[in-house]
Amino acid sequence: MTVLSIIHNKHLLWRAGFGAAINQFEDLKNKYSKTLLDELLKEETFTYINYDTPDTEIVDYMNDKSPAEKRKEIQKINRRQNEELNLNFLYKMVTGTEQLREKMAFFWHGHFASRVQNPKFNRQILNIIRKNALGNFRDLLFEVSKAPAMLGFLNNQQNKKDHPNENFAREVMELFTMGRGNYTEKDIREGARAFTGWGYDKEGNFQERKKLHDEGSKTFLGKTGNFTGNDVLDIILEQKATARFITAKIYRFFVNETEDKAIIDQLADHFYKSGYDIRKLMIEIFSSSWFYDQKNIGNRIKSPIELMAGIMRTLPMNIQNPENLIVYQKLLGQMLLYPPNVAGWPNGKSWIDSSTLMLRLQIPQIWSGLRPLEYRPRPDDDIDMGMKSPENAMNKSFKNPNITIDWQRVEKFFNGKNPEEYLIQSSKSLDLDSVKNFSDNSIKMNVINLMCTPEYQLM
Secondary structure: OOHHHHHHHHHHHHHOOOOOOHHHHHHHHHOOHHHHHHHHHOOOOOOOOOOOOOOOOOOOHHHOOOOHHHHHHHHHHHHHHHHHHHHHHHHHHHHOOOHHHHHHHHHHHHHOOOOOOOHHHHHHHHHHHHHOOOOEHHHHHHHHHOOHHHHHHOOHHHOEOOEOOOHHHHHHHHHHHOOOOOOOHHHHHHHHHHOOOEEEOOOOOEEEOHHHOOOOOEEEOOEEEOOOHHHHHHHHHHOHHHHHHHHHHHHHHHOOOOOOHHHHHHHHHHHHHOOOEHHHHHHHHHHOHHHHOHHHOOOOEOOHHHHHHHHHHHOOEEEOOHHHHHHHHHHHOOOOOOOOOOOOOOOHHHHOOHHHHHHHHHHHHHHOOOOOOOOOOOOOHHHHOOOOOOOOOOOOOOOOOOEEEOHHHHHHHHOOOOHHHHHOOOOOOOOHHHHHHOOOOOHHHHHHHHHOOHHHHEO
């Protein structure tokens, strides 16, 4: 095997997952990329992500009339449950053997972005996304579109005949399926009429409220009929623009932020003809020789979640206070279950500013106990759910995650090897002399210092 195949294998494991775990480092030299891809595609029995804190009584957030104290207690439990969902999703990314499923779920979590306080609704949409992550885009679109988290977030609960609310119909077309330029304002209005009556009860069951549905004739994307929400989604999927929009977004996320029009057109054509088979699309991408072109390797800035999950996969660690990992997500600007808006998280250079870059470069030292965390999260009333009490996890005096790393295991693997070969994607600009100058020549310090370089921020 050549050095090049290590580069290819690292590239595949970072793009189709969250980097090589320490127990996979040997595979980087000993396995072909095709073998690793086959392993990434192996499916296990699907397991749901849940929270551990027991449920409280169901609360209707729109019309909640409970006393303030009781509401506060319910909010506290909701926040705890949402934190547990967040951490359990992160834990799946770090420890799950179905790396491609979790990476695709992470992608769809940003694509079908919703932000609600109700942990039951968050749990439901998260598992819909994970279950369908490598399945059929039609199934995924239909299930997400009927999830209370999405219907609530985009105001379709208020979408009624004679008073249509266009928010849901607009975002379904603009952000989830076709992209701007492929529909008109009239299509939005007519689509909104078709979605009238789509809502949910307080237990989180989807409801087609017939009395609130506009049964009149609608003209949508050139077709006329007495359309329902299901009809509208099917008409959207008939548009080749939908396959093109989704494929281009997947290409930018998994391959390169600079689009290659010819490649995307071909992928989109195959995706459309396959009936929107996500798994087939991803196999075509990861099996193509162009995926391993030099220009596609080490060109993406890791998002905060990718950075954290990658470090946690490389360094075998025991975390005493995992809830404090949420503070790191907040400080770095990417908190699972809390995208900034319906467009999801921006990528690329938007992850880097003066404060986040410094923290990103310091995390390996902080988690190794070599320096304190000197940053504090800004209060965010939306995330904190209006709770200013001392118990608030975001505002209380914050202790470190209390991490113990099994350095013996790390040193055993890297003994006699060059750690940069395994840890850095593109080492052309890496100044190894500087890395070694800051080190006491121990493997531990060499690994920490490599993970603190700007080059480690790229994948």
